[in-house]
Amino acid sequence: MNFDHLQDHPHKRQNILTGDWVLVSPHRTKRPWQGKVEKLAEDQRPSHDPNCYLCAGNTRAGGKVMPEYTGTYVFTNDFSALLNDTPDFQGDDELFSFESESGECRVVCFHPNHALTLPEMEIFNVEEVVRTWQDQYAELGARPEIGHVMIFENKGATMGCSNPHPHGQIWSQKRMPQEVQKKHDRQQAYFDKHGRTMLSDYISRELADGTRVLEENDHFVSLVPFWALWPYEVMIIPKRAMAHIGMMTEEEVSAYAAILHQTTVILDNLFETSFPYSSGIHQAPTDGAENAHWHWHMSFYPPLLRSATVKKFMVGYEMFANPQRDITAEQAAAKLKSLPKVHYKSLSKVGE
Template sequence: MAEDRLNQVPHRRYNILTGEWVLVSPHRTKRPWQGKQEKLPALDKPSYDKECYLCPGNHRASGQTNPDYKDVFSFANDFSALLPDTPKEVYNEGLLLGKSETGICKVVCFSPDHSLTLPLMEVTAIEKVVSLWQKEYTELGARTDIGHVQIFENKGAIMGCSNPHPHGQIWAQGSVPREVESKTVHQGEYWEENQRSLLGDYLEQELQLRERIVAENGHFVALVPYWAVWPYEVMIVPRRHHPDIAQMRGEEKRDFAGMIKIVTTKYDNLFGTSFPYSSGIHQRPTDGEEHAGWHFHMSFYPPLLRSATVKKFMVGYEMFASPQRDITAEQAARTLAQLPTEHYSKMDGH
């Protein structure tokens, strides 16, 4: 199928990292919706909220008191989904199988300022967040009872975020989750056959085609993956083959922080709102294996489709058959690439 036909007829696209397919129906929406229709309230959260469980010096629901932290701050989740001392047990009754799972869950407050989301933070401040991610990944991953460390953020109430103070989470667990397992297999097979990174070769092709590139700097590229499922899905990929974030140093780390700020700022600028999303860093498991083929990347899955209040839900066909999208990856990338990197709240008229 010719490249230009991909934006005209229904077709499926293959995800090289997971082996899954997505149905694309570009004839339903010839072009992405441009601009917002609703005017939402300004970004007017206070820098400190005495009722917030995550602000410096405040009491959390557990009764513990946050220190008067000045930068990024992490602590063990008071309501962890995983517990380190869960007894090892197996339930196997006929066709029913269950296994206990151990792990550690942590909360990462990006800033002491209650009002600062990532796009509103300085790059130097985001770099401190990256440094803490590296520290947590290294220390948690070094434990013999931890096989995988998942770093992620749910931004916005519609993404299930229970506290408005900008923060992310880290879940470290004994087993390797299904999504990461799939990516481990596909990247590992490609590495064994070619002695090259699957994602590195994919990035090289994307840079040649330049149809889905959103932004780039010295060490990182942000793009809408060819197989994207969410309307404005973006993936940040390092130019160098790094299996995990602990490998970054100096300028690379600053460029990673800078790219996070660029992507999240473009998101906010798309519809003039604090753009909700789930983001996560996928990197090699910490199960003691080398996983030489792993090429770390950060993905953003945002639900907004046509405006600040019109969302994309995974329903119907997508729940029972396969993911599906109307706006093509190429259309979404063009829209995002054209947006300014200065936050809309700092522009004239706001």
């Protein structure tokens, strides 16, 4: 296959997991990281904020008091988007279709220290977060009324995060969301045709090429996907085909925590700021089936494009026609791979 034209000419790339396409226009700005790189003033936060509703011992927005937790802490969201007691109803009108959706939303506090983020936490703390995700997936997924568990994090005010305390969310619901359904169907079709998971074959090709690979250890790969939509989009994929995170061994948990930590460090180092993103883990539905076609993975969608203050907007053509990006996945990967592996705050302390 000839990839020679991809760095110079407009073209479309297909997301193999969803079937969606992205328009790539590399001629518009081939080296987007040149020129002035603006930095935000450093966000100095205390380890405990008396006004934060997620800090230990404080009162949450819903009126309940947070315990004096010392590790991860999970609670049901006081303002959940999904509720367990939603009645069943639907409308099958050809023009006005609707159906009820029930479930439960939870908040996962990663750490009691208000000033930290994932890349600034110790590896053993990140491992605790991963094990908490595993426990929550197993607990919620065991409920007969729950068909899917979505684990995600919105980091930074740019991504709409209303509280800087290190935390993520888990939304569990009756049915698979539409983005997951697309991946479910396409992975099933590939598995039926080849007898292997789609991502097993994909990462084999990526590792052989190496251009878009950011980090690799014995069990995981971190890379900029070929079909990346966001400027510095990243995926973490296990080398062993696993339907969900509950299938990881202890060794794989440690390897996942390590590459998760390293990936977020690199993102922070890009513009030397706490890099905003939305991240999410896509994994098999909790329907009791084997789901051997599923190969779970984690994606990061960061909006920043040229500096800590310049973001990529999905507007105009992107909203009404087709998602589009200027820099190629290969250019983004090259920039990310060139960055230090140690967090910029730690480097600045060494230089003092």
